Amino acid sequence: MEKNKETVGECPAEGLLKQLSGKWKPQIFRLALEGPVRFNGLIRKIEGSNKQSIATALRELEENGLLEKSVIKLKPLHIEYSLSEKGKSLVVVFQQLECFA
Amino acid sequence: MEKNKETVGECPAEGLLKQLSGKWKPQIFRLALEGPVRFNGLIRKIEGSNKQSIATALRELEENGLLEKSVIKLKPLHIEYSLSEKGKSLVVVFQQLECFA
DNA sequence: TTCCATAGTCATTTTTTTTTGACTAATTGA
DNA sequence: TCAATTAGTCAAAAAAAAATGACTATGGAA
Numbered sequence: 001m002e003k004n005k006e007t008v009g010e011c012p013a014e015g016l017l018k019q020l021s022g023k024w025k026p027q028i029f030r031l032a033l034e035g036p037v038r039f040n041g042l043i044r045k046i047e048g049s050n051k052q053s054i055a056t057a058l059r060e061l062e063e064n065g066l067l068e069k070s071v072i073k074l075k076p077l078h079i080e081y082s083l084s085e086k087g088k089s090l091v092v093v094f095q096q097l098e099c100f101a
Numbered sequence: 102m103e104k105n106k107e108t109v110g111e112c113p114a115e116g117l118l119k120q121l122s123g124k125w126k127p128q129i130f131r132l133a134l135e136g137p138v139r140f141n142g143l144i145r146k147i148e149g150s151n152k153q154s155i156a157t158a159l160r161e162l163e164e165n166g167l168l169e170k171s172v173i174k175l176k177p178l179h180i181e182y183s184l185s186e187k188g189k190s191l192v193v194v195f196q197q198l199e200c201f202a
Numbered sequence: 203t204t205c206c207a208t209a210g211t212c213a214t215t216t217t218t219t220t221t222t223g224a225c226t227a228a229t230t231g232a
Numbered sequence: 233t234c235a236a237t238t239a240g241t242c243a244a245a246a247a248a249a250a251a252t253g254a255c256t257a258t259g260g261a262a
Contacts, residue, residue, distance in 0.1 A: 007148040013198035014127040021122035023250070026115040039209050047108040053250060055210065077259065078208065093197045097114035100194055124220070140239050154220060156240060178229060179238065 016090075019064040024049055024057045032067060033091060036080040066090065117191075120165045125150055125158045133168060134192060137181040167191065 020026060027046050031037050042054050058081055061067040066087040070080050083091075121127060128147050132138050143155050159182055162168040167188040173179050184192075 008128055008132060008146045011128045011131045012202040013131065013195055016198050016202045017118070017122055017127050021118055026118050027109055027112045030112045030114065031109065040207075045109045050251060051210075052212095052252080056250085076208080079210095089201055093194070093201055094114055096194045096197060097117050100190055101113040101117045141237075151221060152240075153222080153242095157220085177238080180240095 016093075019061075019066060020090075020094075022057060022060070024053055025061060028054070028057055028061065029066065029087075029090075029094065032081065032083050032087065033094070036082040038078060038080055117194075120162075120167060121191075121195075123158060123161070125154055126162060129155070129158055129162065130167065130188075130191075130195065133182065133184050133188065134195070137183040139179060139181055 020029060024046060028037065028042060031042065031045065039054065039058065042058075043049055043051060046054070058067065058069075062069050062081065065084055067081045068084045068087075070082070072078050072080055121130060125147060129138065129143060132143065132146065140155065140159065143159075144150055144152060147155070159168065159170075163170050163182065166185055168182045169185045169188075171181050171183070173181050
């Protein structure tokens with residue numbers, strides 16, 4: 001009789017889980033649910049955080065298409081990160097995660 | 102005018118995200134959805150994995166109450182890890198994660 | 203013009219996570 | 233009895249993630 005040598009391929013949830021995991025990403029994502037977020041604002045709001053980590057998290061969230069970066073050319077001239085369409089579609093999932101926590 | 106010095110407390114989703122993150126946990130959890138899993142079986146099925154990592158992941162999943170460990174005292178005498186009630190309640194969340202992936 | 207805020211980068215260090223390899227110990231099958 | 237399977241542990245090494253401190257560069261406000 002043949003041995004069953006099946007190995008498991010990918011786990012679809014894994015990628016998404018990875019995109020939201022890391023020490024600061026969940027908090028950043030959650031703040032982004034309430035509206036556009038900014039670099040220095042995040043550093044102030046998220047206690048214990050630091051520039052480098054927030055910068056890395058923002059870059060990765062943007063690379064993964066969860067956040068969109070935009071330069072606001074008005075008044076005080078700054079940069080905003082807001083939920084992309086993909087990001088918005090994750091809101092329900094994120095809220096469910098909160099419910100079951 | 103007072104400065105707004107609010108910092109953000111906890112993110113409820115964060116803990117749950119942490120419980121499911123790590124290199125091997127999503128795959129283990131996914132296999133556990135299909136039925137009880139076993140230590141050596143996981144090592145065989147999950148390519149690239151190793152004893153220590155699987156042992157650690159199983160221990161943490163158990164500590165977090167997602168899996169339940171039980172000694173099966175029959176036939177070949179072995180240990181099984183199966184979804185706990187908490188684990189089962191997460192199935193919907195996990196499936197949603199897969200849908201949006 | 204000087205100072206503060208914004209939004210970062212870069213190199214290095216520290217901490218955490220993951221991997222490797224050696225070892226244990228009971229059970230089971232031939 | 234010998235060998236394989238099951239289910240791990242332990243210490244150490246390697247790799248990845250996160251933190252620190254110095255630095256850059258622009259825009260406003262006083």
